[in-house]
Amino acid sequence: MASVTRDLDGWRDRLAYMREAMHFSIFLGPHFSDQDAEEVASYLTSLFGPESVLPKSAADMPGYEKTVRPFSSEAMNIVYVEYDMPGPSRMPFSAAPDKNGYMWIPDFGVANKITRLDPKTGEMKDFSIPNVGTGGVHSAVPAADGSVWIAEQGPNKIGKWDPATQQITEYQDAYVTGKEGIEDGGSKHTIRVDPTGKVWASGVPLVRFDPETGKFARFIEGEYAYDIKPDKNGDAWFTSPFPNKIGKVDGKTMKVTQWSSPTPDSFPRRMEIGPDGMIYYGEFLGGKVGRFDPKTQTFKEFSLPGPDPSPYAVGFDADGNFWYDSHNMDLLGRFDPRTGKIVEYPFPHPEPAMREFFRDSQGRMWYGSAPNNKVGYFYLAGKSGAGSGSN
Numbered sequence: 001m002a003s004v005t006r007d008l009d010g011w012r013d014r015l016a017y018m019r020e021a022m023h024f025s026i027f028l029g030p031h032f033s034d035q036d037a038e039e040v041a042s043y044l045t046s047l048f049g050p051e052s053v054l055p056k057s058a059a060d061m062p063g064y065e066k067t068v069r070p071f072s073s074e075a076m077n078i079v080y081v082e083y084d085m086p087g088p089s090r091m092p093f094s095a096a097p098d099k100n101g102y103m104w105i106p107d108f109g110v111a112n113k114i115t116r117l118d119p120k121t122g123e124m125k126d127f128s129i130p131n132v133g134t135g136g137v138h139s140a141v142p143a144a145d146g147s148v149w150i151a152e153q154g155p156n157k158i159g160k161w162d163p164a165t166q167q168i169t170e171y172q173d174a175y176v177t178g179k180e181g182i183e184d185g186g187s188k189h190t191i192r193v194d195p196t197g198k199v200w201a202s203g204v205p206l207v208r209f210d211p212e213t214g215k216f217a218r219f220i221e222g223e224y225a226y227d228i229k230p231d232k233n234g235d236a237w238f239t240s241p242f243p244n245k246i247g248k249v250d251g252k253t254m255k256v257t258q259w260s261s262p263t264p265d266s267f268p269r270r271m272e273i274g275p276d277g278m279i280y281y282g283e284f285l286g287g288k289v290g291r292f293d294p295k296t297q298t299f300k301e302f303s304l305p306g307p308d309p310s311p312y313a314v315g316f317d318a319d320g321n322f323w324y325d326s327h328n329m330d331l332l333g334r335f336d337p338r339t340g341k342i343v344e345y346p347f348p349h350p351e352p353a354m355r356e357f358f359r360d361s362q363g364r365m366w367y368g369s370a371p372n373n374k375v376g377y378f379y380l381a382g383k384s385g386a387g388s389g390s391n
Helices: 008-021 034-048 073-077
Strands: 078-084 103-107 113-117 124-128 137-142 148-152 157-161 168-172 187-193 199-204 206-210 215-219 228-230 236-240 245-249 256-260 268-273 279-283 288-293 298-303 311-316 322-326 331-335 342-346 365-369 374-380
Touching: 008 034, 073 078, 073 342, 103 148, 103 365, 113 137, 148 199, 157 187, 187 228, 199 228, 199 236, 206 236, 228 268, 236 268, 245 268, 268 311, 279 311
Parallel strands: 137 187
Antiparallel strands: 078 374, 103 113, 103 137, 113 124, 137 148, 148 157, 148 187, 157 168, 187 199, 199 206, 206 215, 228 236, 236 245, 245 256, 268 279, 279 288, 288 298, 311 322, 322 331, 331 342, 365 374
């Protein structure tokens, strides 16, 4: 948006498109009025219109120097390999590996597709979802049997790509009465398959889908579960940002237990189960990494550097380091839970906007960058990571 100049009518047109395309969104749905749209269009015109009030150079902005992150010589040994999406405005949210080495990409927004990438050749192949209207494919994750499960945020559906037919079958979940078609009434966010083959999806509410019966089981009714990670025991861990909690569904009893994150209003977002069995999560508004010990049921927090660390995508590399992308500082961070050391790394584009990290069999850390319409992986020089693409 910031790279384009539009007059007031131009920004009105873009606001109308966003409201239509993302009509189900908490932020752009029924809570966003015509008056709100007019105010936002006017604001965008003042910043990015023909007579912008902004300085010509970012360096002329007040406080600019304080926002510039210094990078150590150690931070220069990161390597990025990226692939352009096969069409514009795909908004790739992630890239998850399957057992054959392909990467599966959810195309968020109005594209209504998932994309399969062959990292060796760079070839991409699209598969369309049946949904009519904005699908908002937020997550696509391969299962052990070769199928790929997807979460459709827009219509409150999950889907399954069949490797035999290469077709996608959708399963519609119910909405809260009176809130049909909007995120508050039902949505699917992140999807994972547990060791028993059951499919978990975060969103409103957290659900578990049984492929054999075609039925959804619902948990924490009315709350927004953001991330979901089944563990090897069949329990499912999740984050719940607005009540500031992390939680667990017992895989045998289906009992839900939640614990409050120590920092108030820290907005627990993405989470990972660490090599040590502990639960690590990013405090998006708290600027910290939280660690929860399931055995002692105690927390420990680690502060991240910078004025607005905003950890979003998180993941562990093969050496046990915890990586995060800083959503608002346009960089990646590597945190060593054993020593507390943190290294910040530059990213080659503005606005990484990464949603998830996935590690493949070669140790490469994969991501999607929606604003840049690319997927890719990173590794440290001297580590694993050779492949096709463009550095």
